[in-house]
Amino acid sequence: MLRVALLGCGNVGSQVARILLHDADALAARTGARLELSGIAVRNIDARRDVELPRELFTTDASALVTNADIVIELLGGIEPARTLILSAIEHGACVVTGNKALLAADGPTLYEKADAAGVQLSYEAAVAGAIPILRPIRDSLAGDKITRVLGIVNGTTNFILDQMDSTGAQFDDALTEAQRLGYAEADPTADVEGHDAAAKAAILASLSFHTRFALENVHCEGITSVTAADISAARDVGFVIKLLAIAEKLSVPAGMVPFDGGTEGANVPSDGGTEGVSVRVHPTLLPREHPLAAVRGAFNAVFIEAESAGELMFYGQGAGGTATASAVLGDVVSAARRLVLGGPGRTETTTGQVRALGIDAVQTSYCIGLDVADQPGVLARIAQLFAERQVSIETMKQTIHRDIPASTSRTAAGTEANVTAGSAELRIVTHRASEAALAATVQAIGKLDIINSVTSVLRVEGV
Numbered sequence: 298m299l300r301v302a303l304l305g306c307g308n309v310g311s312q313v314a315r316i317l318l319h320d321a322d323a324l325a326a327r328t329g330a331r332l333e334l335s336g337i338a339v340r341n342i343d344a345r346r347d348v349e350l351p352r353e354l355f356t357t358d359a360s361a362l363v364t365n366a367d368i369v370i371e372l373l374g375g376i377e378p379a380r381t382l383i384l385s386a387i388e389h390g391a392c393v394v395t396g397n398k399a400l401l402a403a404d405g406p407t408l409y410e411k412a413d414a415a416g417v418q419l420s421y422e423a424a425v426a427g428a429i430p431i432l433r434p435i436r437d438s439l440a441g442d443k444i445t446r447v448l449g450i451v452n453g454t455t456n457f458i459l460d461q462m463d464s465t466g467a468q469f470d471d472a473l474t475e476a477q478r479l480g481y482a483e484a485d486p487t488a489d490v491e492g493h494d495a496a497a498k499a500a501i502l503a504s505l506s507f508h509t510r511f512a513l514e515n516v517h518c519e520g521i522t523s524v525t526a527a528d529i530s531a532a533r534d535v536g537f538v539i540k541l542l543a544i545a546e547k548l549s550v551p552a553g554m555v556p557f558d559g560g561t562e563g564a565n566v567p568s569d570g571g572t573e574g575v576s577v578r579v580h581p582t583l584l585p586r587e588h589p590l591a592a593v594r595g596a597f598n599a600v601f602i603e604a605e606s607a608g609e610l611m612f613y614g615q616g617a618g619g620t621a622t623a624s625a626v627l628g629d630v631v632s633a634a635r636r637l638v639l640g641g642p643g644r645t646e647t648t649t650g651q652v653r654a655l656g657i658d659a660v661q662t663s664y665c666i667g668l669d670v671a672d673q674p675g676v677l678a679r680i681a682q683l684f685a686e687r688q689v690s691i692e693t694m695k696q697t698i699h700r701d702i703p704a705s706t707s708r709t710a711a712g713t714e715a716n717v718t719a720g721s722a723e724l725r726i727v728t729h730r731a732s733e734a735a736l737a738a739t740v741q742a743i744g745k746l747d748i749i750n751s752v753t754s755v756l757r758v759e760g761v
């Protein structure tokens with residue numbers, strides 16, 4: 298018999314408790330030991346809950362609960378007291394299962410080291426892409442391969458919002474409220490819409506994929522609050538969809554560029570004097586509609602992996618929601634229980650990759666630039682010249698004329714109004730791959746032209 302302590306009885310915790318109790322026989326058959334739910338730490342024992350659970354299991358003393366358990370499941374969220382309770386569980390020899398990506402991104406290395414030193418298993422499949430088995434495939438199934446690139450839709454709330462805006466023309470605020478009602482959003486949805494939740498998941502994905510610990514500071518992060526309804530409809534017009542992507546990819550940076558953003562002692566430095574490293578970033582991205590990730594709708598998540606031998610792989614499913622996420626938690630619980638029953642080493646990550654964490658300056662992508670310009674002769678030529686001077690090559694350009702209309706407005710994702718000047722033209726320019734530096738210099742120079750009313754958006758394009 299193994300004692301299982303549960304911390305937190307919210308969206309996910311209550312479903313985990315339900316499954317532990319209702320499926321006790323099946324879980325015992327799979328692990329070789331009965332999993333006894335020894336207690337559930339809550340703030341308020343009398344709070345109303347969606348799932349009916351035996352009252353005697355509840356306690357407000359989480360600290361006492363973790364000192365007497367074989368497996369501790371942390372589903373409180375937030376940094377404290379989750380961190381202290383997990384450390385205490387490890388010190389007392391318990392295996393730990395958590396879904397807390399915020400804590401792992403903030404202080405994962407301390408927790409991993411303590412767990413390694415104590416010889417206990419720390420697993421967190423629920424922390425990235427909810428129900429989707431993604432961390433175990435990266436850590437175990439792909440352990441004999443070399444991952445070169447990870448592209449993920451790892452935040453259900455923002456995918457839901459962008460999808461609603463794209464498919465129904467919904468306003469940002471209404472789509473967010475609905476995502477909150479459905480239980481996808483974090484307690485503070487700023488973490489979702491500003492990209493922080495996706496950035497935490499990107500750091501975890503990058504760490505496991507490239508066998509090097511990446512911290513939140515290594516992740517370049519842009520959220521979706523500046524994506525406007527106009528951006529989404531312009532992207533649709535040219536065959537793209539806008540997604541918030543978490544990207545981790547191996548890059549070779551030529552000698553002369555200094556894109557170093559932290560990194561690891563002794564990391565790879567190719568003989569030509571250039572640098573190899575990994576760029577980890579989260580930003581709104583244009584994807585061709587035929588790309589597999591473009592078909593990921595609503596609050597669904599998907600992670601697209603490119604590996605040297607396996608080629609392209611895609612993992613798809615529910616990235617949020619209490620019951621779905623509980624599936625990932627229970628998978629980790631069974632794995633920890635099997636380990637306790639059978640003995641042997643746990644499944645720990647390896648950190649021998651020693652790759653450099655590259656800053657956003659090392660990245661080369663295509664860009665989609667929106668410009669509100671004067672509708673007069675020579676405008677296109679002047680803009681094209683600025684691109685050419687900075688070696689940024691234009692792939693496509695689309696012009697929409699706003700003739701004889703009063704200054705029209707379109708509502709943006711952030712709820713602000715984007716003005717389109719009367720008698721002007723709207724340009725959408727998609728570039729070939731260019732560096733961040735060349736692109737930024739081009740946009741800056743264009744912004745200074747007297748024929749430019751405004752630069753309305755600059756978005757990156759992937760998957761082309």
Ligand SMILES: NC(=O)c1ccc[n+]([C@@H]2O[C@H](COP(=O)([O-])OP(=O)(O)OC[C@H]3O[C@@H](n4cnc5c(N)ncnc54)[C@H](O)[C@@H]3O)[C@@H](O)[C@H]2O)c1
Nearest residue numbers: 305306307308309338339340372373374396397617618622
């Ligand atoms: N909801 C999801 O879809 C989802 C998906 C993947 C991962 N996660 C992660 O799982 C964890 C739990 O998420 P959730 O959606 O169930 O959150 P939730 O807010 O619904 O539940 C957390 C519960 O913990 C309780 N709690 C907080 N501090 C406590 C304390 N000190 N003592 C006792 N109880 C305390 C809260 O009262 C609440 O009932 C978070 O780390 C979250 O990021 C959630």
Ligand SMILES: N[C@@H](CCO)C(=O)O
Nearest residue numbers: 452453454481483617
């Ligand atoms: N808020 C997160 C929950 C799952 O981590 C999301 O929207 O995806």
Ligand code: NA
Nearest residue numbers: 422425427429
């Ligand atoms: Na997962």
